[in-house]
Amino acid sequence: MTTGRRxxxxxxxxxxxxxxLSAEPAVAQGKVLKIGQIGVMSxxxxxxxxxxxxxxxxxxxxxxxxGGFDIGGTKYKVEILSVDDKMDPRVAIAGTExxxxxxxxxxxxxxxxxxxxxxxxxxxxxxxAFNISYGWLRELFSPPSTNTSxxxxxxxxxxxxxxxxxKDTKGIKTLSCLPRNDASGLDSRDNCVxxxxxxxxxxxxxxxxxxxxxxxxxxxxxxxxxxxxDLLVLSGVAPADAPLLIRAARELGYKGLMSTETAMDAKILxxxxxxxxxxYISVGGASTPDIRTPYMERFIKEYEKVAGEWNDEAxxxxxxxxxxxxxxxxxxPEGITNVDAFLKAMPKVEVDNPFVKDKSIKxxxxxxxxxxxxxxxxxxxxxxxxxxxxFKTLFIGTVE
Amino acid sequence: xxxxxxxxxxxxxNYALIALGLTLIxxxxxxxxxxxxxxxxxxxxxxxxxxxxxGLGFFVGLIASVVVLGLVGLLFERAFFxxxxxxxxxxxxxxxxxxxxxxxxxxxxxxxxxxxxRSIPAVVSGVYEVFGMYIPAGRAFVFGxxxxxxxxxxxxxxxxxxxxxxxxxxQDREVSTLQGVNIDRYSALGFAIGAGLTGLAGSLxxxxxxxxxxxxxxxxxxxxxxxxxGGAGVVSGAIxxxxxxxxxxxxxxxxxxxxVTYLLIFIALIVFLxxxxxxxxxxxxx
Numbered sequence: 261m262t263t264g265r266r267x268x269x270x271x272x273x274x275x276x277x278x279x280x281l282s283a284e285p286a287v288a289q290g291k292v293l294k295i296g297q298i299g300v301m302s303x304x305x306x307x308x309x310x311x312x313x314x315x316x317x318x319x320x321x322x323x324x325x326x327g328g329f330d331i332g333g334t335k336y337k338v339e340i341l342s343v344d345d346k347m348d349p350r351v352a353i354a355g356t357e358x359x360x361x362x363x364x365x366x367x368x369x370x371x372x373x374x375x376x377x378x379x380x381x382x383x384x385x386x387x388x389a390f391n392i393s394y395g396w397l398r399e400l401f402s403p404p405s406t407n408t409s410x411x412x413x414x415x416x417x418x419x420x421x422x423x424x425x426x427k428d429t430k431g432i433k434t435l436s437c438l439p440r441n442d443a444s445g446l447d448s449r450d451n452c453v454x455x456x457x458x459x460x461x462x463x464x465x466x467x468x469x470x471x472x473x474x475x476x477x478x479x480x481x482x483x484x485x486x487x488x489x490d491l492l493v494l495s496g497v498a499p500a501d502a503p504l505l506i507r508a509a510r511e512l513g514y515k516g517l518m519s520t521e522t523a524m525d526a527k528i529l530x531x532x533x534x535x536x537x538x539x540y541i542s543v544g545g546a547s548t549p550d551i552r553t554p555y556m557e558r559f560i561k562e563y564e565k566v567a568g569e570w571n572d573e574a575x576x577x578x579x580x581x582x583x584x585x586x587x588x589x590x591x592x593p594e595g596i597t598n599v600d601a602f603l604k605a606m607p608k609v610e611v612d613n614p615f616v617k618d619k620s621i622k623x624x625x626x627x628x629x630x631x632x633x634x635x636x637x638x639x640x641x642x643x644x645x646x647x648x649x650x651f652k653t654l655f656i657g658t659v660e
Numbered sequence: 661x662x663x664x665x666x667x668x669x670x671x672x673x674n675y676a677l678i679a680l681g682l683t684l685i686x687x688x689x690x691x692x693x694x695x696x697x698x699x700x701x702x703x704x705x706x707x708x709x710x711x712x713x714x715g716l717g718f719f720v721g722l723i724a725s726v727v728v729l730g731l732v733g734l735l736f737e738r739a740f741f742x743x744x745x746x747x748x749x750x751x752x753x754x755x756x757x758x759x760x761x762x763x764x765x766x767x768x769x770x771x772x773x774x775x776x777x778r779s780i781p782a783v784v785s786g787v788y789e790v791f792g793m794y795i796p797a798g799r800a801f802v803f804g805x806x807x808x809x810x811x812x813x814x815x816x817x818x819x820x821x822x823x824x825x826x827x828x829x830x831q832d833r834e835v836s837t838l839q840g841v842n843i844d845r846y847s848a849l850g851f852a853i854g855a856g857l858t859g860l861a862g863s864l865x866x867x868x869x870x871x872x873x874x875x876x877x878x879x880x881x882x883x884x885x886x887x888x889x890g891g892a893g894v895v896s897g898a899i900x901x902x903x904x905x906x907x908x909x910x911x912x913x914x915x916x917x918x919x920v921t922y923l924l925i926f927i928a929l930i931v932f933l934x935x936x937x938x939x940x941x942x943x944x945x946x
Contacts, residue, residue, distance in 0.1 A: 302766070303874040307775040441922075468913070471922050473878025475869040476674065478799075479667045479913035500777040500872050511787050511796040525776065531712070532779045532870050568774055 290328060293336040293596060295584060296359035298352060299370035301344040307499065308372040309344065315577040316340045316369055318562035329585050332593040345371055349379035356380040360387035366599055369580045370394065374443060381405050390599045392580040392637065396447065401627060401635040407599060410627065410636040411580045415496055415521035416451040417659045418543050418641055422519055423459050425643065425655065430517060432490035436465035439495035442472055448496025448521065464489045477508040485514040494520040499573060503532020510536035517541070523573040530649045537646045541654065544644040545575025548653045551642065556615040572651060576639060578615055583623065583637045586611050606634055616640055618656065626660055662793045664914045670799050672906025674865055677806045678879060679886040679898040680813065681858035687830035687893035688850030691741060694758040696883050697876030698765035699855050703729050703862025704871030705769060708778040718783050718867065725863035726856045733855025736761055737848045762876065770873040779870035798868045805864055810899065813857065817895065826850050830893060885929060891942025900940050
């Protein structure tokens, strides 16, 4: 759709956005499996939830075009019901209740942040539902919480791996951590400090932060790089802030390495930081060309149709729906309405990862060593380096 | 220290451009335009679209942003604010309307331009190093254009007939009416100029920062801070407030741990407004 035509439709659609609920058209025939998706889809962090939504919709389209998903010999068409939680725990609770009690949803993708994920835990327990969260807090996935799983690699898992790699290959000895001044950013900063100490790296700065909504990063970056650390870690950085931070650092004469533990988008980096972002290290999903399967290529095409253009961050969000479906297949039809059956089936799931070529990277539930129960999707830790407009795979790690 | 001064000056000039439109609309209409940040974002997106999607030059994008935002301002004034201000008995109605227009604009921007952050290459590339200070050429360019825009705007307000009419309305709406000033026409013009200036800010700053559909509210909050600091509805006050905030941020980030920089700025603002509620250049009588 052209931008001009979007403008015409936007005024009408804006009213629908205000309602907060949207759904894919119901599948006309056969049995339908309703999957909820809740996340922030408006305001400053809208990209986080929308990427989840678009990824789920794109994959749903693929599954339905292939005739549906087989559970116990019956093909189910998938329907995604999306709710915007506006990054507000109260809205997240109301939205989750609506999905569970009004729409009859048992499995939910999201929310995106710790606060919302924590808020809906009692709702999930009471309503007998299960979710795959993109918050990072350990308590979300550890007993007594049973109905929440981590859908990605957390910063405290990827940070030590990335720093060790850089220590071994690039010989870094010093680093500075620069987080955003909010709960997630500060938590990422603490993880950065802990991982650096563990590896014997000298921390030159970790007390500087920037406010959410900052547009000019010159002042704060100037303070952090004055000691010229070997590595500048943009702790838990939002994709929107990363290019501006990188550009500010390079314009202020910083020559060292930069990294983050979160996923980025190549186009945003290119537009915002240009060649200054070359060498920037981040954690990708399954989207780097050298590792992705034809199925992933197809997913990217579908994603482009749904969202208008590809976003590399979606490579880390593609696993949630796949894992829900695979676990339901292992649990059998009972799992569709009974989350306990789903939970029992989780340890049994071990299937080929349809998104990456390496067949040794199986899809399964992990997390025992971090959460004392299997409550994490085994997303491959694809550590990437940005070079001239695209990501190159540095190495693929795993979390067990 | 030198870098702090450079950072503060550049930041202050950028902020001044953002605050000007807000204070003008407040002065003319008595409306705190909550959609100000969203208008800034729209200005940035229009320039992005013209430059990156249509492949046209930056100055075409800049003109397009100013014109489109001017028209949006005109539309808002004619279709929404004029009507509500005539019929509503309570002042809160315009405030609620302003919040509504902010939500509307944010949703429209999200639908049209999607969720990704956008920016364009700096109009002028390179970095100047002067006595140990780093001055990116792109920022110097924006500083220069913003300065010219500020001076032009002040000259317009001081020395043209519409400018004098706008100042008269800002000082006393009723007396201006008695003096034969066409309030409807000049209110619409004031709103259009205020929105156009915001579009100019968004257009210029997208070349050194970036825009995304959700950043409008934080921009509005910063603009409110500047306007309250300087004195609501006073153009020179908005500029002063912008530079105070710019230098405070630059110095705060340089010398105070980041977590408390903004906390201290807001505490200072509360204390300042408690002592001088009308701001730096506002008049105690309004």
